[in-house]
Amino acid sequence: MEPIEKEKVQTLIDFFANQAVYLHLETTNGAYASHFDESFFSASAYIRNAFVTYEHGKIAGDGPYRVGLKLEIGWIYGEGLTHFEMIGDQQLLLAGHGADGKLAIALELSKTPFKN
Numbered sequence: 001m002e003p004i005e006k007e008k009v010q011t012l013i014d015f016f017a018n019q020a021v022y023l024h025l026e027t028t029n030g031a032y033a034s035h036f037d038e039s040f041f042s043a044s045a046y047i048r049n050a051f052v053t054y055e056h057g058k059i060a061g062d063g064p065y066r067v068g069l070k071l072e073i074g075w076i077y078g079e080g081l082t083h084f085e086m087i088g089d090q091q092l093l094l095a096g097h098g099a100d101g102k103l104a105i106a107l108e109l110s111k112t113p114f115k116n
Contacts, residue, residue, distance in 0.1 A: 001083040001095060004065055009084050012092050013057035016109045023050040024108040049113045064096055067107055078107040
């Protein structure tokens with residue numbers, strides 16, 4: 001993965017607009033680490049292979065970035081994104097890594113289902 005280049009990522013988000021794609025969205029702040037410190041409140045979200053069509057998408061911010069995808073009935077939104085990778089013309093992978101290098105968020109779009 002490479003650091004996000006805002007204009008390049010916007011072009012890639014536009015590439016997937018108005019077509020049915022599979023979405024993977026995952027956030028974590030160390031959900032599996034709470035057993036080390038019971039006072040630490042951990043939360044996460046996980047969606048895999050949601051089949052969506054978004055009308056348009058937008059990357060915003062000065063880094064870390066946020067991406068919003070406008071669906072007919074609402075929005076999908078991810079914040080804290082720092083890196084991206086395009087795999088052929090099939091998958092756009094966006095990730096946010098904390099100062100410690102650990103993954104905090106992933107927002108991925110694919111023309112084919114993500115493998116389990």
